[in-house]
Amino acid sequence: MTDPDWGRNVPSTLKAALRRTGLLRLLIAPGRFRAFVRQSELGIVLLGAVVGVLAGLVVVAMSAIARLLHQAIFRIEIRERLSSAASLDTTTILIAPVVGGIVLGLIHLVLAYRRKRPMVDPIEANALHGGRLSLTDSIIVCVQNLVSNGFGASVGLEAGYTQLSSGFASKIGVSMKLRRGDLRILVGCGAAGAIAAAFNAPLTGAFYAFELIIGSYSIASLTPVIAASLLATSVARPFVPSSFLVNAGSFGAVIPTDYVPALLLGLLCAGGGILLMTGVSMVEEVSRKSSIPPAIRPALGGIVIGLLALVSPQILSGGHGALHVNLDQDLTIPALGFLLLMKSLASAVSIGSGFRGGLFFASLFIGALLGKIFALAGMWLVPGSALTPAVYAIIGMSCLAASVIGGPLTMTFLALEVTGDFSITALTLAAVITASLTVRNLFGYSFATWRFHLRGESIRSAHDVGWIRNLTVGKLMRPDVKTATAGMSLAKFRESFPLGSTQRVVIVDDDGKYVGIVIVPEAHSSLVIDTDGGLLDLIRYRNSFLLPTMNAKQATRIFEHAESEALAVLGDKIEQHVIGLLSESYTLRRYSEELDKRRREVSGET
Template sequence: MRLIETVSAAPPVKALVARLKLVKRKAFARGSEIGLIFSSIAIGLAAGAAVSGMSWVSRSMHSMIFGIGMSEWLSSSTIDNKLLVLLAPICGGILLGLFLYILSRKRKRQIVDPIEANALFGGRISLTDSVIVAVQNLISNGFGASVGLEAGYTQLSAGIGSKLGTKLRLRREDMRILVGCGAAGAIAAAFNAPLTGAFYAFELIIGTYSMVALAPVVISAIIATFVARALSGDSFLIEVGEIGIITPADYLPAILLGAICAGAGILIMQGVALVEELARKSSTPAFVRPAIGGIVVGLLAMVTPQVLSAGHGALHLNLDGGTPVHLLLGILLMKSLASAVSIGSGFRGGLFFASLFMGSLIGMIFAAPADYITSGSLTPTVLAVVGMSALAVAIIGGPLTMTFLALEITADFPITALVLAAVITSSVVVRTTFGYSFATWRFHLRGESIRSAHDVGWIRTLTVDKLMRADVKCARLGASLDEFREAFPLGSAKRVILLDDDERYAGIISLPDVYADEVEATKPRTQLADFIGHENDFLLPNMNAKQAAGIFDQSHAEALAVINNLIDRRVVGQLSEAHTLRRYSEELDRQRREAVGELQA
């Protein structure tokens, strides 16, 4: 009997021990930077593998569809069959459209990208959605649409980071860091540039730099770079020619080139928006648009295959030099149009590498007039590097990200300083004249107000219905002053909300004012309507604390009624300005301390 009792008691004990071990692992990850570092190592391994895997699938598709070798880049290959070049993007558009049609029937919610996830949702991304984006990106790029794979890289890797954070039940700020680790690993692996990946995460995905995030993000970027090198060799390297000597006089043309790239970036972003607007106004179903976009891309590719895919091969092809300026200008115009049509018509992908390619073209085109500004010391290669960084900043954002990219692909400090001057110029011009990067511009077109990955989601969750008091004092607007004073003696409340005969909000009365008027006024007021205020000032339950604070400031009210909606105007609560500002300040301080690691789980 004892043996039976012992055996039957063993499974619960084992289950308890296993549960305790799981809790310890989760507590270790939540409570220390070492736990985050170990998590970032796992994310870096996954990101490097994901980038290498997606790159291999893309190149395999290029080889099978276009008949080129696995070692060839699509945008620099010679394809004699022009009909194949025309039909491939169209077939890709049809396949993607079918995918989108099936997806629209099964999934209604909007797919969240890493910037939006970190800004609004505390780093929570659906891994399933991330896989869907990666598949869409592979279809688009694999059939030759003028988009890069970086969007799929970062989405999938950030989704893996978010999934790991969810499994470990990490706090909001730690989740945001792991999403940044995924994105850092993806970009680092994609460009063989760990510093670029790390600062991409800091500037664009996390939205800020902190000591807590430094080690996990950098380690993830380094690990992902090593994994991608081991799996894919040197296929991600960007090679440039001789740099030459940089002189102080070279900074003037570099700054001018930065301003030109800023203007070009704004035109490209607005071009994407214009294509999307035209597609919407045409009433063409969303699943048909990629095929129509594929027709345009295919026609352009018949002129030159350099418009196809992201442009890795075309970048190296033109950096070798010897291409006349008028041909470079033609390639730039066609690539810009192909990219705008691809993104605007519904192909999935990003403009990261495409912006580098187009920026290099702008730099080499600028080389001819630059000779008249300087003594001719700036080579087309130098201006190509400056141009690719400056245009990428204009479209993608991240001045330091693009500066470190220039450093890591050239290993030259003088040109890095030159690039820094250009990217700062480009960034300032875009921010002051346009105000958005490509990602945040698309959020703006969707009606979102976010302009970076700074965590503002907590503001949206700190809503009026969570801050208000539901026990409010109400009175009828038609009541006499004597009845009102009898129902609300002095000191029973600070203010009373008035309702009309239909139980709708009519305004607020200050109780001390009613009693002060009886004693001090030379001509006392005779009805409640004489004391009423803020008839058209009120709050709605779904407003956040920041919106409420703005209404308080505008109405000069110490407290306002909360009504259910603008039609019924039923009073559901009351909120004071002091309480709103105090809770907002407390939450803001908590977020700040959590970001710098002062709060523990």
């Protein structure tokens, strides 16, 4: 509520300045501010800035909680990373993931009883629901992610960062009654701020939003997303100093022949990314088909993770510390290959058994290992090249992450911002494009959209397709349908439906089931003779009809196949009771209007 003494406490000079700019009324009148946000591009920028600050605070809070959990559970030093800790108690390594799995199982039992609908992530929210995202569900996902990471499961915190930040953004946008396009942009601001703050990389965060959350780049979305990324980075930097800077070492100028191994590494990383996504899906499929209750699966997965961690503690948690250890040290190819296999297996088991998290940082870590292995095994490919194994590790990191997560420009900018070297970025861009193109042609999905595909969704990106699904036949049809029975005589039909009364009449049988449609002008034609057959010879479109759950695009295809200007809408395929009528012209007009609305949203037109 607004403080009644606020206006008296503002200095007169400041109050006069605010009054002159018209901001005073905006600050003290929520309704006016809401109208300002809806009518002005500057309003979306201001909301994007607010969301950026919140995203930075989310990253700071979640990072601090995860570190406290690591220190309390694994007894590590304040400045140590779990995956690179010098000494860990073997009993704790074995037991901690199991305990985390038990906690997640209990949370699952509570959710199964209290919450029946599936949780929606930012990509699905923007693709299907116009940016609407439950803040309660986002908090639950955040807690699950913290438990998973805090007890040592091989998942990062990036999924929790983006989920909670986007949840706050969606809540703010819904409260401001933003339009569909503006709400989607604001959700993108939340995700952009989260990734930017997590990696101290504002360009990476911004293009993460453009490529993965919003699904497109536009002038209208540029300013709010960039503002959110910059502010989130500024908020988080004093509290979460960047530990992701990678030293590529000293090397000479990049020569044209250096692009050959870079492109080969891109192809290799594309294959590795496909294998990783398939492996995670296989573990999930085995878990679903087993008779093991979902609440017990995380604990069983925790046993496997604990056993793997006994062999290599570097697979624990996200892997920030382990990444630097393996980039800085001179390890052999077998050692790097063994760690790559262990991390891949641990990540697949963690996610497949029910731990909450994503493959963002795991893909970076695995890609860096793959790039270094490639460099050590194939240095003879480019005689005279000055590139170090660390350079190939950076290229591999970006390529495999682009293969799994998607977003080739996102991962290219990440390479630029963590190295500060443009020559490495050029090599990375060529390799990332190769990897991304290969995955799209051979696999077709990123990790998030592949999981949607497995549950029956056809989402391939965050492009807004939800409006098509919302534009259903049930919403477009006219319920006032003229009907007649199939046994009616032609004379009776002509008497009941004279010329000009209606264009078409839906014919039903004695039980009310759909039979077809009779065109009224045809029934009144002088060429048609009244016979004992009545209307049967005039009935059309017997097997062509619509269902209320069909969307406008599906209805358009049926109109085209039936070559009809209008079709009956049936309640279902079994009862076949007529509930409405829909014309092709109206369907196309409404479909075109919605397409134009989406075009204006992308171009920034009001």
